[in-house]
Amino acid sequence: MCLWARGLVEAPIDKVFHLFLSNDYVQDYNPMCQECLDIGWLDRATRLTWATSRRVGPISPRDFVTRCHYRKLRDGTLVVAQMSEQLPCLELRAKGLSTTPYTRMEVLLCGYILRPIQNGAQTELHMLSLSNPGGIFDTHIGAATANFFAATGPVNVITAIRKLCREDFDYAVE
Numbered sequence: 001m002c003l004w005a006r007g008l009v010e011a012p013i014d015k016v017f018h019l020f021l022s023n024d025y026v027q028d029y030n031p032m033c034q035e036c037l038d039i040g041w042l043d044r045a046t047r048l049t050w051a052t053s054r055r056v057g058p059i060s061p062r063d064f065v066t067r068c069h070y071r072k073l074r075d076g077t078l079v080v081a082q083m084s085e086q087l088p089c090l091e092l093r094a095k096g097l098s099t100t101p102y103t104r105m106e107v108l109l110c111g112y113i114l115r116p117i118q119n120g121a122q123t124e125l126h127m128l129s130l131s132n133p134g135g136i137f138d139t140h141i142g143a144a145t146a147n148f149f150a151a152t153g154p155v156n157v158i159t160a161i162r163k164l165c166r167e168d169f170d171y172a173v174e
Contacts, residue, residue: 001137001146003129005154011165013078013116016123018171019164020080020112021070023049029160032153034061035097039087045070048085050092052102059136059145061098062105065089075115082110103135125161127154 009016019025023036032053039048046069053062066082073079084107093102113126136142 001131001133001150003150003154004127005158006124006126007158007162008117009123009125009162009165011123012120013076013114013123015165015171016114016125016161017078019161025164026051028164029157031156037092039065039089042067048087050089052096052098055098055100056145058141060100060103062133063089063093063096063102064105064107066107066110078114080112082107084108105134106132108132125158127157
């Protein structure tokens with residue numbers, strides 16, 4: 001399943017970027033996320049997380065482990081790049097919120113590119129996700145569900161990020 005979106009956020013790049021630096025806001029901008037926990041940091045710019053999606057109708061909840069890397073480019077663009085890690089995380093799966101077993105989802109590539117525009121008053125935000133959700137998604141009903149998510153999910157994420165950025169919260173400027 002491939003998702004892509006581009007949108008303008010009426011906020012400075014550091015405020016938008018702050019939303020991706022911890023798990024505190026994930027459920028606010030991604031309604032499919034049920035839980036998201038840090039496994040650990042590999043270095044100052046790379047962390048491992050375990051996350052789950054909620055059950056949607058006949059589609060069982062998914063879980064996945066990602067390596068998330070943060071990078072600032074020379075032109076001020078900020079990049080958040082993610083990809084799957086092959087860690088079983090059995091203990092986290094056993095303690096997860098789902099009452100039914102998780103289906104492991106592979107995140108082939110996911111990322112956000114944030115670029116300051118309008119002299120830093122706005123942020124151009126690109127999001128991309130390429131994943132293999134597996135399970136029922138390989139059926140006709142799964143394909144229809146995937147098409148629905150592809151059509152609505154990215155728009156909902158950008159809209160939620162815009163809404164979050166209208167709120168007043170502390171964010172560090174580096």
